[in-house]
Amino acid sequence: MNRLPSLFLSHGAPTLPIDPSLPSAEFGVLGAQLSRPEAVLMLSAHWGTARPVASTSTAPETIHDFYGFPRQLYEIRYPAPGAPDVARRAALLLGENDIAADTEPHGLDHGAWVPMLLMFPDADVPVAQLSIQPHMNAAHHFHIGRALRALRDEGVMVIGSGQITHNLRAADFSARPEDADPRVAEFTGWFEDKLAAHDIDALLDYRRQAPHAALMHPTDEHLLPVFAALGAADDDYSLAIQSLGIYQRTLAMTNYVFGSA
Template sequence: MTAPGAATTAVADARIPAGNPFAGHLRRVAALEASDPHRAWTPEDGPLPSLYLSHGGGPLPFGSRDWLDPLHGWARALPRPRAILVVSAHWESAPLSVSAARPSELVYDFGGFDPLYYTFRYDTPDAGALAGQVVGLMPDSERVHQHARRGLDHGAWVPLKIMYPAADVPVLQLSLPTEHPDELLALGARLRPLREQGVLVVGSGHMTHGLPFLTREAWRENEVPGWSCDFDAWAADALARGDVAELARFRTAAPGMPYAHPTVEHFTPLFVTLGAATDPGAPVVTTLDGYGVGLSRRSFQAA
């Protein structure tokens, strides 16, 4: 079924030059959907996994098949969700808040890129039902602020526009209310029942995010700084062992700190993802690894 906003999204996307990598992505997706439509989630599928995804720098993922193909392939490997809830590094706000159920505008929270990307839209169906579910899962003592106008920021709409370009799945954004791992694990645990209803719970950040410490070579040649690969290897090992306590000590335990995360908001959504998992201490499945402009883009799903 076509979402009410999909036609608007298609009009914006029609302005993309034919040689742009994202234009090619849309052609490939359209051909795939024509021959093999993405199967929708049903209760017989059981709970969807929770995801942690490294969302790339601004709109950079639109320009590279190294991002486009694995992100869309990840989405296709899962049943199409009934709705998506995203906790993004780019909305730190307490008390806990939810975005507008159907905002009129996106948040273009990046600068210095091709003007084309500031015309992109992602007009998804109304997410009011999901907003009501999220509010209902929070304790009575925790008031959830509901924004009337706030749209999705690039930590949400950029990867989702690649993964679900038809814009036919309702999307709601939940703020990142704290940087404390235990509190975020508890928040994820409250969201866990949504997975049983076909809702995809996503923590969106970046496995390393030391932008102030990148050299020109890292940007130009994808040269990987030692602090980036050391932090990534540490995180990969802890995730493979299901060692949540070690991950929670990242400020003092992880090599490469504080260069890998001079501020921590791109790592901490990981704890919402793990908290929403059926067993937060179980090993995860890595779905995307490697580096972009020297930063680890490790992404994973937790059952």
């Protein structure tokens, strides 16, 4: 079996599946371009725990972890089967790398089911979720990814789901694409330059080195999944960037694919 890539996805607003002004179709295009996984291990910004927890649900529920959106959104169900064996394997790999992890049943939050719905609309790819640790830093999540790297040789696609820029307090939900804050492009440009250069040390120190880091991420949780995806990648990974634009003035919709060189 060929080694699968690891991915980072900017999952956007929960309305991504129902709002025609948002780039939902492009996620389907991305999914069609990739080798089909036997299962997905998803690390979403919206499930945070004190230490890693892998979900062993056999039929994970669709969690609508948001408020005030159109009723249509709450009626969506994503009935993909769970991947409890992948969850247990992930917990084992973490333990072998001195990262204590737990297992328990857990559903799919919108950071998990929204991109899965768009990439695998038939809900026929089993998916397990692994929690992030919002109180821990980028290096911690990079090490988690390193521990999970072996999964990519076992038919499992490791996906981090968050947002490459995420400051809702600075967002303007009536903004047009041309109203984008120029500092967003400065941050993403720096980040992508470092990714292309395989400059892991700079990326892990993004909080000090990246332009406008605190503005783009007042808190870390939406960026932490990229470090898990990066850790799961090969040392000499190839980088593919799917740039889908900037929305609500400060939210960049950018996806990264870390493939084998």
